Amino acid sequence: MKKNIRFLMFFLAIGLFLSWPIHSLYSKLNQPIEEQQLVALDQIANEFLTYAKKGDLEGAQQRIIQLAEKFPNQHLTYPIRIESLNAVTQSILAAKKSFASTNVSEQQLLWHATQVRVAIDSLTHEHQPMWRSYYPSLVTQVQNLQQSAVERNYNQFREQFDENYRLFLAIKPGMSIQLPEDQLASISAAYDVISKEMRNAQMDWQLVREALRDLNGSIQTAFVGEEKSTFARLMMRPDSPLAILFSISIALVAALAYVAWKKYNGEIRSA
Incomplete structure (x- = not known):
């Protein structure tokens, strides 16, 4: 019995080891x-x-x-x-x-x-695009802008805004491919309000702070608000390597359970 279990565990390890290369080969062969x-x-x-x-x-x-x-x-x-x-x-x-x-x-x-x-x-990369990796930098810059707006430090605010807006423009085409149009529009609208206010002779700092709050909320929604976990997304795909690993594990666990049941049944009969 122990020998059979060792064989099953060996095949389980082999199956888990080969599942990823088999999945990769399958994906390449079936790639349009x-x-x-x-x-x-x-x-x-x-x-x-x-x-x-x-x-x-x-x-x-x-x-x-x-x-x-x-x-x-x-x-x-x-x-x-x-x-x-x-x-x-x-x-x-x-x-x-x-x-x-x-x-x-x-x-x-x-x-x-x-x-x-x-x-x-x-x-x-529909599930893990590069533009999402810029979230920490983007949100940190917005927080710095909020602090400068509270302090009403125009020169510092102007420098920080230019840097933040350039980063947004760098990732905007990528974001537009995957985000709903209204989410991207809300981010752009907040930037437009701030940019317009900065061209005025006298800035309305209260309006700028409100626009920054809207911007921060829109960024949160766009980057993390409706994001599903990576594990959940992978498991939902029919060609998922995790699904393949799960299937192999289930099959071998079922085989081990069957062997254990046979052993238990045999012991009961011989008793």
């Missing part, structure tokens, strides 16, 4: 051609950002040219709003233009590279 092309685009976008971070402008320029050529002919695996599609297209074209110029700062080039990378990533 459009999805394979999107994965290739995502790889190019990743290389584009990597070259930009390293300061390899020639390598980065080659990658953005490839993206500009391939993206207009790309068939998406799911429908998106025309505004979102235009936002991604414009981010690619703006990056291409900037990298072709000789009088753009490295910081601006890196900003364009980040915007393109985040946007392309949103097309290929």
